[in-house]
Amino acid sequence: TQLLEQSPQFLSIQEGENLTVYCNSSSVFSSLQWYRQEPGEGPVLLVTVVTGGEVKKLKRLTFQFGDARKDSSLHITAAQPGDTGLYLCASRNTDKLIFGTGTRLQVFP
Amino acid sequence: DAGVIQSPRHEVTEMGQEVTLRCKPISGHNSLFWYRQTMMRGLELLIYFNNNVPIDDSGMPEDRFSAKMPNASFSTLKIQPSEPRDSAVYFCASSLVGEQFFGPGTRLTVL
Numbered sequence: 478t479q480l481l482e483q484s485p486q487f488l489s490i491q492e493g494e495n496l497t498v499y500c501n502s503s504s505v506f507s508s509l510q511w512y513r514q515e516p517g518e519g520p521v522l523l524v525t526v527v528t529g530g531e532v533k534k535l536k537r538l539t540f541q542f543g544d545a546r547k548d549s550s551l552h553i554t555a556a557q558p559g560d561t562g563l564y565l566c567a568s569r570n571t572d573k574l575i576f577g578t579g580t581r582l583q584v585f586p
Numbered sequence: 587d588a589g590v591i592q593s594p595r596h597e598v599t600e601m602g603q604e605v606t607l608r609c610k611p612i613s614g615h616n617s618l619f620w621y622r623q624t625m626m627r628g629l630e631l632l633i634y635f636n637n638n639v640p641i642d643d644s645g646m647p648e649d650r651f652s653a654k655m656p657n658a659s660f661s662t663l664k665i666q667p668s669e670p671r672d673s674a675v676y677f678c679a680s681s682l683v684g685e686q687f688f689g690p691g692t693r694l695t696v697l
Contacts, residue, residue, distance in 0.1 A: 519590075519677050519688025520629070565629065572617055573642065574686065576629040 479504050479568055481577035489583045494556055498580040500549045500566035507570055509549050511540055514563040556584045588612070590689035592678050598695045604666040607692045610659055611680030619686060620653055620663050621677040635661065668696045
């Protein structure tokens with residue numbers, strides 16, 4: 478069974494700071510997704526990466542997929558309080574998703 | 587358009603009672619997923635259906651858990667009898683191709 482470890486587990490920062498969170502797998506990803514989950518809601522898909530070395534940008538968020546497709550990072554530039562939430566990476570295997578342990582981000586104004 | 591609808595949003599019950607969680611997927615979606623989220627174990631897939639047929643129930647913890655999908659617009663997850671360790675947030679998600687859309691979850695507390 479594929480295991481996805483995310484780090485850090487918790488992160489508290491001030492508005493305007495930059496941050497990076499990581500997702501590491503025990504095996505190669507077929508494809509990887511990043512989700513954000515806000516309190517009291519379900520996860521919402523941010524991005525899907527498929528190709529090793531791929532970089533995708535979504536406004537202030539930059540997603541990178543490792544060359545060997547066993548790791549990924551999410552970088553947020555100039556964090557805002559609205560970025561607060563639980564960030565989850567997930568490995569997609571046909572229809573199934575295996576989720577990582579999550580990084581809980583708190584951005585203070 | 588309405589998203590995935592789950593009911594109830596909160597459920598508090600006593601150990602030994604039967605609990606039924608309900609889900610209405612997004613219209614037109616052909617896959618439905620039930621997940622459980624806890625602090626200790628994170629977000630885990632319990633079971634998923636494709637075209638109303640259960641495809642993979644390997645995540646269902648034990649025989650106390652059962653799920654049904656009698657038609658394309660409705661699914662239930664039942665726990666009988668419930669135990670305190672079943673306390674968690676249960677999510678339903680649906681998809682057509684690729685992206686899964688999650689409902690708001692049902693927070694279950696078993697006393």
